[in-house]
Amino acid sequence: MNSRTRTAWWKTGLGLVLTAVMLFPVYWMLNVSLTRDQDMRKSPPDLFPTNATLDGYRAVFDQQLPYLGTSLVIGLGTVVLTVALSAPAGYALAKLRPRGGGILNFVLLAAQMIPGIIMAMGFYAIYLQLGLLQSVPGLIVADSTLAVPFGVLIFTAFMSGIPGELLQAAKTDGAGALRTFWSIVLPMSRNAVVTVSLFAFLWSWSDFVFASTLAAGGAHQPITLGIYQYIGNNNQEWNAIMATAVVASLPAAVILVLAQRYVAAGVTAGAVKD
Numbered sequence: 001m002n003s004r005t006r007t008a009w010w011k012t013g014l015g016l017v018l019t020a021v022m023l024f025p026v027y028w029m030l031n032v033s034l035t036r037d038q039d040m041r042k043s044p045p046d047l048f049p050t051n052a053t054l055d056g057y058r059a060v061f062d063q064q065l066p067y068l069g070t071s072l073v074i075g076l077g078t079v080v081l082t083v084a085l086s087a088p089a090g091y092a093l094a095k096l097r098p099r100g101g102g103i104l105n106f107v108l109l110a111a112q113m114i115p116g117i118i119m120a121m122g123f124y125a126i127y128l129q130l131g132l133l134q135s136v137p138g139l140i141v142a143d144s145t146l147a148v149p150f151g152v153l154i155f156t157a158f159m160s161g162i163p164g165e166l167l168q169a170a171k172t173d174g175a176g177a178l179r180t181f182w183s184i185v186l187p188m189s190r191n192a193v194v195t196v197s198l199f200a201f202l203w204s205w206s207d208f209v210f211a212s213t214l215a216a217g218g219a220h221q222p223i224t225l226g227i228y229q230y231i232g233n234n235n236q237e238w239n240a241i242m243a244t245a246v247v248a249s250l251p252a253a254v255i256l257v258l259a260q261r262y263v264a265a266g267v268t269a270g271a272v273k274d
Contacts, residue, residue: 026249033057033242040238064244066225070136071205072251074222077140078204079197082147086196087150087189090155091181095167105156108149110127119145120213127214134218142210147200158192159185198259202252223248 028143032040033056093101123142124133131139162185170180185194208224215221227244 011126027073029242029245033239033246035239037237037239050100053239056239056241057247058236059237059240060243061264064223064226064230064247067223068120069247070220071222071248073136074139074143074202075201075251077136078143078147079200080145081140082151082200083193083196083222084145084150086151087186087193088181089152090192091185093152093156094159095162095164095185096177105153108152111145111149116146116209117213119143120209123210135218136220137153137216138203141224142214143204143207144200146207147196148205150199151196154196155189155192158189161186182236194259198255201255205248205252 031047031049034052034054035046036053036055037050038053039046067082092098093104099105100124120142124136127135127138129135132141166184166188167180170184175183205222206224207222208228211222211225212228216225227241227248231241
């Protein structure tokens with residue numbers, strides 16, 4: 001037991017050290033966001049904000065709130081569109097077994113390997129003709145193209161594990177495919193819904209390629225463009241820049257912490273079969 005205890009403590013200590021190393025940039029971002037302008041070029045820099053100031057955060061709320069609001073709308077819209085498209089598709093592939101389902105799965109995997117900049121240029125040419133450049137709906141559709149293939153694969157894996165007897169019982173009671181999906185399959189796929197929603201939101205929230213290609217110069221721009229432009233216009237105000245990054249990171253971090261239990265179950269769905 002003593003040997004096992006020492007091994008456990010050694011592994012725990014190593015894990016804490018590695019975690020601290022990985023999280024140090026996040027801490028430093030928070031530290032700089034609270035540092036005064038006159039202390040910014042101090043050598044050596046303060047490891048702790050001894051004379052903390054909230055000036056950077058005041059600048060964020062004065063200048064960056066519209067960008068944050070736009071990102072929130074785009075993120076929620078991407079989640080709704082992604083789940084609306086990928087959940088029925090996953091159900092069809094998992095339970096209805098359409099012809100060519102294997103080929104479709106391969107296409108979905110291949111779609112995730114296409115570089116984002118190539119897709120962005122394609123969207124630019126299409127949106128130029130449709131008049132969707134610099135629009136929120138255009139960004140929602142573009143961001144959904146990254147999340148839908150992933151969502152279909154997750155839903156397919158999860159829904160494949162739903163007992164066929166439940167679906168057969170629903171069919172015996174007179175429920176059609178749509179009613180069965182809505183009343184039985186989708187409620188049972190809560191973990192997959194949360195997982196797909198979370199990743200769709202995170203991808204849209206952190207997107208820069210589509211935003212810079214399709215929304216640059218528009219009236220509604222996401223927070224990634226807001227930070228990029230803020231760095232260019234205020235390259236000496238690092239406390240405000242880092243405060244913007246902290247505020248932009250909070251929604252994603254909070255959602256991830258709250259949903260981690262469902263994400264773990266959703267991602268591992270289909271990995272083990274009884």
